[in-house]
Amino acid sequence: MHEVAKQLDLNPNRFPIFAALLGNHILPDEDLASFHWSLLGPEHPLASLKVRAHQLVLPPCDVVIKAVADYVRNIQDTTDLDAIAKDVFQHSQSRTDDKVTRFKRAVAYYSATNKPMPFHPPHYLGKFTIFIGGEGGSLLFLLADLLLCFWTYPKHFIFYVLLQAEGSSSASSGSQAADVKGNQTSNPQIPCLLSMPTRNHMDITTPPLPPVAPEVLRVAEHRHKKGLMYPYIFHVLTKGEIKIAVSIEDEANKDLPPAALLYRPVRQYVYGVLFSLAESRKKTERLAFRKNRLPPEFSPVIIKEWAAYKGKSPQTPELVEALAFREWTCPNLKKLWLGKAVEDKNRRMRAFLACMRSDTPAMLNPTNVPTHLMVLCCVLRYMVQWPGVRILRRQELDAFLAQALSPKLYEPDQLQELKIENLDPRGIQLSALFMSGVDMALFANDACGQPIPWEHCCPWMYFDGKLFQTKLIKASREKVPLIDLCDGQAEQAAKVEKMRQSILEGLNFSRQNHPLPFPPPPAMPFYPASMYPRHFGPVPPPQGRGRGFAGVQPIPSQGGKLEIAGTVVGHWAGSRRGRGGRGPFPLQVVSVGGPARG
Incomplete structure (x- = not known):
């Protein structure tokens, strides 16, 4: 990890705070969005991307990593997590206490995993060696260290470190690759982070959720x-x-x-x-x-x-x-x-x-x-x-x-x-x-x-x-x-x-509209006060639904039903064409009483 510390110009003792402030499974990126943007400031070229409709766009990974590294480097007292959290979440509009708690948990998590692993499976060790650097191929990580690094810290952080190491000098192809390719040397280039396809959801966050009791x-x-x-x-x-x-x-x-x-x-x-x-x-x-x-x-x-x-x-x-x-x-x-x-x-x-x-x-x-x-x-x-x-x-x-x-x-x-x-x-x-x-x-x-x-x-x-x-x-x-x-x-x-x-009941299929991507919610009528016991009372009949009438009406030939307080208590048959209300005439409904709508 000494090469990581060198690239970031950061004391390894500050890695747990650094990793916690990058965003992770304990403290997600969305909760740190305001903090990351505050590090860049309003004059940053990317500040105009901060708000896009209802979405908040997160800064690119390399920008966040540099800014957070600078911030962590300048922390006076790394043991005072309350003061750090207070400064980090000073722009938070909701769930501040929860975010502070999650921040402390994340720091504790990375502090624990930053310790040496008690056991290294032997079949994972010594199989691969990653060389990044000049022609001499200076050793950066053994596979065990790389696995620990990926396990311990956010992935975009590790990618950034590898790319930074690659940026200082291009990697050589090695003698074996040269023999295979007929002594033709090549300089494979790791693509720039911003040119690589990124997961779109990493750049999308949402407004804070309302508090729940x-x-x-x-x-x-x-x-x-x-x-x-x-x-x-x-x-x-x-x-x-x-x-x-x-x-x-x-x-x-x-x-x-x-x-x-x-x-x-x-x-x-x-x-x-x-x-x-x-x-x-x-x-x-x-x-x-x-x-x-x-x-x-x-x-x-x-x-x-x-x-x-x-x-x-x-x-x-x-x-x-x-x-x-x-x-x-x-x-x-x-x-x-x-x-x-x-x-x-x-x-x-x-x-x-x-x-x-x-x-x-x-x-x-x-x-x-x-x-x-x-x-x-x-x-x-x-x-x-x-x-x-x-x-x-x-x-x-x-x-x-x-x-x-x-x-x-x-x-x-x-x-x-x-x-x-x-x-x-x-x-x-x-x-x-x-x-x-x-x-x-x-x-x-x-x-x-x-x-x-x-x-x-x-x-x-x-x-x-x-x-x-x-x-x-x-x-x-x-x-x-x-x-x-x-x-x-x-x-x-x-x-x-x-x-x-x-x-x-109540549906009309005479007209078929064009399909809508999000069908509008229909008017939701009131129904009887209880599913099982029905309550009767001298409540005025419903208004504005066209389903009931103020009093008993003459019974037409198409049939109908009798409702009391919104409960169907009787049916009568009509002619075949009007049966069930699907003919040219609607089903007659006589409603006596019922709870008020609204």
């Missing part, structure tokens, strides 16, 4: 360690990033969007729930109103999403903004997770349904949508609402519902004996999209405080790929009626009808 973090950490929560929730809360799983997708199929894009709006709402976006902004607006001031501009909450799909490299993250619900103010995460009142339970369910764009009364009616099938119906309803080309056709929707209600789903032996001659390629992609949606629904459910118990979320309770293929082949290729799709069970067919009506 300590109680929430403790609960999140406990559930994360015990495996009781979606694995990326804790990572989103603490790191502000998430990795999207890869699914089976056909790049040649333009009808079906990538799963990462299809369910991105779900994740955006979940991010808003996790960081209590709606309530924090509402409090700020109220405070500004009381002080007779204009509401301030809110800095966006940006999450890094790592995903791979057609046209998108997995090497760089996408910056996705968190969204808040439009129609109501979701309570903060502490209330959602730790609240014990009945109203808190209702809010959890409403937040989950709003994330899945399924906040309708029918989804809360156990007669139409059994609790263990709610995740299934929410995902299917979300897929149906994708703007542009319709993802789910009528027969495909029926196939999903029929297999979920089939008794064979609970008979492993019968599923094992199922034989499918020709798999439907579209069915495979739909299955993959659906399971990606289930994954996002579980993400939303855990983020909203788990309103749906885990025993009702298990995918094997409502989906089997082989069984779905058999139903889809019957529905799409053989065009069998619904009763045959349900194996002749009239009761099962009636349940499929009810579930389909609940999924399609």
